[in-house]
Amino acid sequence: MGTLFKIAWRNVWRHGKRTALTIVTMAFGLGLFIGMDSMLKGMDRSGLDNIVALTDSSLRVSTAAYEEERRSYPLAHGLQDAERLEAFLLSRPRVQAVARRTRFVGSLSNGVDALPVLAVAAEPGRDERVLSIPDFVEGSWLKAGGERELVLGFRLAADLGVGLGDWVTLAARTKYDAQNADDFKVVGLINSSEPSLNSSGVFISMRDADGFLDLEGLTTELIVAMERRVNLKDAMADSDALAAELEAAFPGLDARSFGDVGREFLELAKAKSKSIGLIIGIMMLIAGVGIANTVLMSVYSRIREIGVLRAFGFKPREISRLFLLEGGILGVVGSAAGVAFGVALDAYFIYVGFPMESMMGEIDMGLPIWGNLYGEWNPQQMAVAAVVGVAVALLASRAPAKRAARMEVTNALRFV
Amino acid sequence: MRKLIFLAALAAATAASAAGQGLPALSAEEIMRRVDENNTIGSLAYVGLMEIDLGKRVLTKEFRAVAQGSSRSFVEFVNPEDRGVRYLKVDKDLWMYFPAEQETIKISGHLLKEGMMGSDVSYEDALESGAVAERYDIKLVGQETVDGRPCYVLELDAKVRAVSYERQKLWIDGERFVTLRAEMYARSGRLLKESRSLAVQRFGGRWFVTSMRMEDKLKRGGGTTFTMRELQFDVALPADMFSLQRLSR
Numbered sequence: 251m252g253t254l255f256k257i258a259w260r261n262v263w264r265h266g267k268r269t270a271l272t273i274v275t276m277a278f279g280l281g282l283f284i285g286m287d288s289m290l291k292g293m294d295r296s297g298l299d300n301i302v303a304l305t306d307s308s309l310r311v312s313t314a315a316y317e318e319e320r321r322s323y324p325l326a327h328g329l330q331d332a333e334r335l336e337a338f339l340l341s342r343p344r345v346q347a348v349a350r351r352t353r354f355v356g357s358l359s360n361g362v363d364a365l366p367v368l369a370v371a372a373e374p375g376r377d378e379r380v381l382s383i384p385d386f387v388e389g390s391w392l393k394a395g396g397e398r399e400l401v402l403g404f405r406l407a408a409d410l411g412v413g414l415g416d417w418v419t420l421a422a423r424t425k426y427d428a429q430n431a432d433d434f435k436v437v438g439l440i441n442s443s444e445p446s447l448n449s450s451g452v453f454i455s456m457r458d459a460d461g462f463l464d465l466e467g468l469t470t471e472l473i474v475a476m477e478r479r480v481n482l483k484d485a486m487a488d489s490d491a492l493a494a495e496l497e498a499a500f501p502g503l504d505a506r507s508f509g510d511v512g513r514e515f516l517e518l519a520k521a522k523s524k525s526i527g528l529i530i531g532i533m534m535l536i537a538g539v540g541i542a543n544t545v546l547m548s549v550y551s552r553i554r555e556i557g558v559l560r561a562f563g564f565k566p567r568e569i570s571r572l573f574l575l576e577g578g579i580l581g582v583v584g585s586a587a588g589v590a591f592g593v594a595l596d597a598y599f600i601y602v603g604f605p606m607e608s609m610m611g612e613i614d615m616g617l618p619i620w621g622n623l624y625g626e627w628n629p630q631q632m633a634v635a636a637v638v639g640v641a642v643a644l645l646a647s648r649a650p651a652k653r654a655a656r657m658e659v660t661n662a663l664r665f666v
Numbered sequence: 667m668r669k670l671i672f673l674a675a676l677a678a679a680t681a682a683s684a685a686g687q688g689l690p691a692l693s694a695e696e697i698m699r700r701v702d703e704n705n706t707i708g709s710l711a712y713v714g715l716m717e718i719d720l721g722k723r724v725l726t727k728e729f730r731a732v733a734q735g736s737s738r739s740f741v742e743f744v745n746p747e748d749r750g751v752r753y754l755k756v757d758k759d760l761w762m763y764f765p766a767e768q769e770t771i772k773i774s775g776h777l778l779k780e781g782m783m784g785s786d787v788s789y790e791d792a793l794e795s796g797a798v799a800e801r802y803d804i805k806l807v808g809q810e811t812v813d814g815r816p817c818y819v820l821e822l823d824a825k826v827r828a829v830s831y832e833r834q835k836l837w838i839d840g841e842r843f844v845t846l847r848a849e850m851y852a853r854s855g856r857l858l859k860e861s862r863s864l865a866v867q868r869f870g871g872r873w874f875v876t877s878m879r880m881e882d883k884l885k886r887g888g889g890t891t892f893t894m895r896e897l898q899f900d901v902a903l904p905a906d907m908f909s910l911q912r913l914s915r
Contacts, residue, residue, distance in 0.1 A: 359884040419884055421858070426827035430853040431884060464827070464853070 280588025577647020
């Protein structure tokens with residue numbers, strides 16, 4: 251075996267350019283696979299971070315009737331006794347903050363055009379203790395004493411052609427279905443990692459909304475911040491437990507946990523990653539064909555050499571093993587190069603990030619995140635890539651190896 | 667020169683007189699009662715045309731409609747793009763039927779706030795029914811001329827909270843008792859919509875607006891022109907005219 255390995259090793263490097271090309275193909279395919287996996291993992295993590303930090307919080311509480319009609323954002327099903335509910339939530343372990351919100355449907359006009367929007371009335375001073383939207387606001391977030399202030403997504407602002415300091419007209423129906431419209435000053439523009447906030451986020455203060463929508467204190471939902479956990483599963487379990495506890499204590503309420511929303515998000519992400527998996531599969535196939543081609547070329551160019559080896563007493567099985575070894579060496583070296591390339595890509599994505607904003611400009615790819623996309627280490631997937639690389643190389647060299655082994659000594663020696 | 671000044675003074679005096687100064691003194695309630703009389707229908711069938719001016723292009727929608735009172739109506743679009751799309755309104759409920767999908771959906775929630783078929787008339791505008799006096803305090807604020815016709819000017823202030831517009835201003839034709847112009851205001855006092863009657867026709871003893879234009883004042887330009895033709899009052903309607911079965915038939 252030692253001799254065979256030495257011969258195989260020497261043969262692999264005898265055709266340096268061809269071998270290098272095969273290794274580069276493999277390294278490129280595997281490296282991209284590792285890099286893309288890192289990005290997908292990073293996208294999942296960022297998406298989940300967005301759920302907790304920007305859109306849904308750890309727990310979102312509304313009435314069951316509201317949740318049934320959620321798509322129409324009705325102002326008919328407010329939370330009863332929100333104070334008691336808040337006190338209950340704040341008394342639970344791991345709960346850090348609670349804030350009230352009321353969502354409503356309206357339209358935003360710049361005086362020329364009007365766009366339909368789903369707006370949120372939030373509590374300045376409390377909302378930012380649950381969600382971190384203010385961290386992504388250019389200008390300022392809603393102020394507790396502010397009057398007729400409005401914060402909106404930068405993409406929506408661009409669609410309306412308005413900027414900081416401009417006045418826009420917000421129109422909506424009051425709780426009693428009367429039409430109302432008033433001017434609000436744009437004090438902040440959201441440019442966050444959550445695309446939906448950038449393209450359709452509209453926020454006014456709960457105090458303004460109370461007068462504007464005749465709310466009389468109506469709150470449609472509570473959002474809850476829970477202690478941050480390193481492990482995602484722990485964070486989901488915490489929110490699931492709190493949701494179950496709350497629904498048991500307050501029948502008629504609907505508690506949507508981070509666990510619920512996160513699992514739905516991951517299911518969707520899984521479906522999306524299938525198509526990316528297909529692309530990776532095709533790249534691996536190309537790498538496999540490259541290896542098969544290299545080994546096959548090696549067989550054809552060395553048929554006379556095979557004849558000599560057979561004449562020296564090499565058995566067909568040993569000839570087959572020799573070519574398999576050559577494929578294996580290509581696989582191992584290619585995989586190692588692929589993993590090294592993948593690690594370099596990962597390091598870049600993790601520490602520098604992928605600037606989606608400058609790469610994609612105004613194009614909305616429907617991805618769950620925006621801004622700088624950061625990757626994530628996934629050693630398990632690197633090991634899978636390396637094993638798959640070697641396996642593909644061995645599989646690809648199996649047929650040429652068999653063909654070499656089947657050759658008659660005389661035919662091989664006479665082969666021109 | 668003196669002759670010219672005299673003529674100008676005469677013209678001004680005539681205009682002032684024509685500005686509705688000569689209309690009989692009626693109470694706001696009486697004016698509104700007469701408007702309601704004109705608008706109150708037993709049953710009505712007509713062909714409608716909606717021209718939706720989107721600024722850059724104009725969409726034209728044609729439909730056949732039947733109505734019973736102000737609470738029930740059935741509309742079927744006949745223009746090629748929307749052929750077969752139907753609406754059924756019964757009291758405060760509205761359904762829409764899509765022929766391609768053979769599906770009926772109930773318009774509810776925020777969908778009610780959107781423009782009907784892309785027009786400036788929201789579904790909720792279409793659902794408003796019942797006597798105005800029940801929902802608004804009506805005040806006569808003066809007399810003005812609209813399109814050369816003397817009008818009573820009424821101000822309507824909502825006396826219940828569940829109305830679309832907190833305040834409305836109406837210009838009522840002083841002789842025919844139809845609304846020639848209307849302004850609808852938000853709770854904040856901001857002008858939201860404005861409508862103008864473009865054609866008024868007489869049907870027996872009743873005057874009826876057969877063409878009007880509605881503009882969304884939160885947008886610049888655009889508007890929807892609504893025209894009715896082939897009107898037939900008090901037509902006999904089948905018993906299931908306003909049923910979901912007929913909507914999806």
